[in-house]
Amino acid sequence: MLKIENLKKNYGNLEALKNINLDIEEGEFFGLLGPNGAGKTTLMNIIIGFLNSDSGKIIFNDKIISNHVNSSKKDIGYVPQEISLYQELSAEQNLKIFGKLFDLSGNFLKQKIDEVLDLVELKERKKDSVKDFSGGMKRRLNIAASLLHNPKLILCDEPTVGVDPQSRNAIFDLLLQLNSEGKTVIYTTHYMEEAERLCDRLAVIDHGEIRAIGNLTSLINLIDVKDKLRIIKNSDTEKFISDLKSFGEIYENENHYEVIPNKDYSKLSKLFTDLEKIGFPEEFVAIKKASLEDVFLNLTGRSLRD
Numbered sequence: 550m551l552k553i554e555n556l557k558k559n560y561g562n563l564e565a566l567k568n569i570n571l572d573i574e575e576g577e578f579f580g581l582l583g584p585n586g587a588g589k590t591t592l593m594n595i596i597i598g599f600l601n602s603d604s605g606k607i608i609f610n611d612k613i614i615s616n617h618v619n620s621s622k623k624d625i626g627y628v629p630q631e632i633s634l635y636q637e638l639s640a641e642q643n644l645k646i647f648g649k650l651f652d653l654s655g656n657f658l659k660q661k662i663d664e665v666l667d668l669v670e671l672k673e674r675k676k677d678s679v680k681d682f683s684g685g686m687k688r689r690l691n692i693a694a695s696l697l698h699n700p701k702l703i704l705c706d707e708p709t710v711g712v713d714p715q716s717r718n719a720i721f722d723l724l725l726q727l728n729s730e731g732k733t734v735i736y737t738t739h740y741m742e743e744a745e746r747l748c749d750r751l752a753v754i755d756h757g758e759i760r761a762i763g764n765l766t767s768l769i770n771l772i773d774v775k776d777k778l779r780i781i782k783n784s785d786t787e788k789f790i791s792d793l794k795s796f797g798e799i800y801e802n803e804n805h806y807e808v809i810p811n812k813d814y815s816k817l818s819k820l821f822t823d824l825e826k827i828g829f830p831e832e833f834v835a836i837k838k839a840s841l842e843d844v845f846l847n848l849t850g851r852s853l854r855d
């Protein structure tokens with residue numbers, strides 16, 4: 550559905566996108582996971598046509614999206630990172646303005662407005678001005694605005710930042726519902742939990758480069774060390790710390806130790822047997838499965854939250 554080939558974008562000397570290649574299938578929930586400044590918004594803005602690339606190609610439904618005229622826009626919905634709403638106007642008035650941008654009018658527009666407000670659970674607030682909305686409600690209204698013209702592809706740029714947990718869950722449910730109804734979603738985030746929960750496939754992006762693409766399992770399979778041990782720090786466990794060094798690398802955090810088992814212990818059952826032998830109190834040990842955070846750390850040498 551969307552193919553991106555050798556896309557590059559510089560801002561002066563800064564290479565914001567180095568050489569992006571992506572192939573997104575119709576119906577996918579595709580994630581772009583990367584830290585601040587990775588280039589996610591730049592990529593979104595180029596896809597929707599708000600920004601020109603320096604070189605490369607974007608092919609949407611077999612048509613090349615040209616830099617200047619983006620006739621494919623009518624099939625793409627965009628939820629920008631920064632909320633873009635008129636604060637003094639009501640939810641309905643805002644949606645009227647967005648609808649007109651897509652040449653919707655009259656009864657059809659009215660009907661669409663009711664439909665999208667219903668979807669984002671803001672129908673009761675239709676006549677209220679946006680300035681009195683919570684952060685989460687504004688986000689939901691911004692999502693509603695992106696759906697008025699019934700796009701096939703929805704681009705969501707970090708739509709849960711600054712959102713209360715209840716609205717966050719409502720946004721997840723809504724996007725999953727839209728996806729299950731056949732819409733393709735591209736979702737940027739720097740929260741690995743969101744990427745894990747929502748995305749069929751994702752690209753890890755850092756410093757304008759895609760470092761890996763795949764589903765969660767294939768990404769985790771890229772890294773050698775899969776499972777770690779987490780040991781609660783207390784007087785019962787601390788006396789064993791020097792013994793634990795023979796089991797693997799130890800990292801100390803505020804409340805716990807993390808042990809990355811060395812190769813001899815690729816089977817964790819052997820490790821547990823040896824822990825038992827030295828009399829280690831096993832009630833303070835847990836297995837920590839590898840996560841996207843580990844993948845990211847492994848690929849980039851940095852944490853997602855740096």
Ligand SMILES: Nc1ncnc2c1ncn2[C@@H]1O[C@H](COP(=O)(O)OP(=O)(O)OP(=O)(O)O)[C@@H](O)[C@H]1O
Nearest residue numbers: 560565583584585586587588589590591592630739
């Ligand atoms: N208009 C601009 N002019 C100059 N540099 C820019 C501009 N927009 C973005 N950049 C730079 O390009 C890089 C990529 O920025 P971008 O906003 O695409 O990242 P991002 O992944 O969306 O980050 P965030 O998670 O913080 O939103 C950053 O180094 C940023 O400072």
Ligand SMILES: [Mg+2]
Nearest residue numbers: 589590591630
């Ligand atoms: Mg951004």
